[in-house]
Structure formats: structure tokens, C-alpha cells
Amino acid sequence: MNAWAVIVAAGLGSYLLRVSMIGAADRFRPPARLDDAAGLVAPSAFAALxxxxxxxxxxxxxxxxxxxxxxxxxVAVLAVARTGSAYAGMLAGLPTLWILTALTSA
Structure with a gap:
């Protein structure tokens, strides 16, 4: 099988999978408990990282x-505690990490 055919097939399969989820979102409503828990996915993923x-x-x-x-x-925890926004934690924590990593590795 040609390498380009594999690339096109993988891209098409990925596209169709994503489009099917968008189409299913109109017909399916998750339970309220699951919908509330979805808001905690990003903070828990960043905490694990x-x-x-x-x-x-x-x-x-x-x-x-x-x-x-x-x-x-x-710093990120303090930013989230003061503002209540996970984005504030990323905006405060990531530059702090970059600066301190540059200072300690030099």
C-alpha cells in the first residue's frame, strides 16, 4: 500500500470520527453530573502534568x-485561589516555570 494512501486514510478516519462527535452532540445530552465533572478535566490534567x-x-x-x-x-495555585479561574493559573504559572527554569539551568 502506498504511504500517501495510508496518510489520507488516517486523516479521513480522524476527520470522520471528530465530525461524528459534533453531530452526536446535538442528539445526546449527558447527565448533569457528568456535565459538571467535565469542568474538572483540564485542572486535573494540568495537576498530573x-x-x-x-x-x-x-x-x-x-x-x-x-x-x-x-x-x-x-504560583498557579495562588492565582487560581485568588481569581477562581484555571486560565489565571496557567497565565501565572507557565511564565514562572519558564523564567525559573532558565535561571536554574544557566
């Missing part, structure tokens, strides 16, 4: 390397 980054940095480089993601996570 932060914890794995902190643990990986602590194992690889010790306390100095772990201080950057740990401080960024603390």
Missing part, C-alpha cells in the same frame, strides 16, 4: 531542579 514534572526534576537534578516547577505550581 505538574506533579510528574516536579517528581522527574527531583529525581534527575535534585532540589535545585525541582524548585522551578514546585514554585510555578505554587
Amino acid at each position: 505538574a506533579v510528574s514534572d516536579i517528581a522527574g526534576a527531583a529525581l534527575d537534578g535534585g532540589a535545585l531542579q525541582a524548585s522551578a516547577p514546585l514554585t510555578a505550581a505554587a
Whole structure:
């Protein structure tokens, strides 16, 4: 089978799967409990990424390397606590992580 045919088939399959979910959203309403829980998916995913980054940095480089993601996570938690918005946590935590990582790796 030609490589281009595989690429086109995979792209078409991915497109059809996404379109089918959009079409099904009009006909199907999830239960209220599931709809409420969906709002917690992004914060829990970011929390899992932060914890794995902190643990990986602590194992690889010790306390100095772990201080950057740990401080960024603390800044993000404070931003969310003050504003109540997960986006504020990302807007405060990510630049803190980038700056502190640049300072500690130099």
C-alpha cells in the first residue's frame, strides 16, 4: 500500500470520527453530573502534568531542579485561589516555570 494512501486514510478516519462527535452532540445530552465533572478535566490534567514534572526534576537534578516547577505550581495555585479561574493559573504559572527554569539551568 502506498504511504500517501495510508496518510489520507488516517486523516479521513480522524476527520470522520471528530465530525461524528459534533453531530452526536446535538442528539445526546449527558447527565448533569457528568456535565459538571467535565469542568474538572483540564485542572486535573494540568495537576498530573505538574506533579510528574516536579517528581522527574527531583529525581534527575535534585532540589535545585525541582524548585522551578514546585514554585510555578505554587504560583498557579495562588492565582487560581485568588481569581477562581484555571486560565489565571496557567497565565501565572507557565511564565514562572519558564523564567525559573532558565535561571536554574544557566
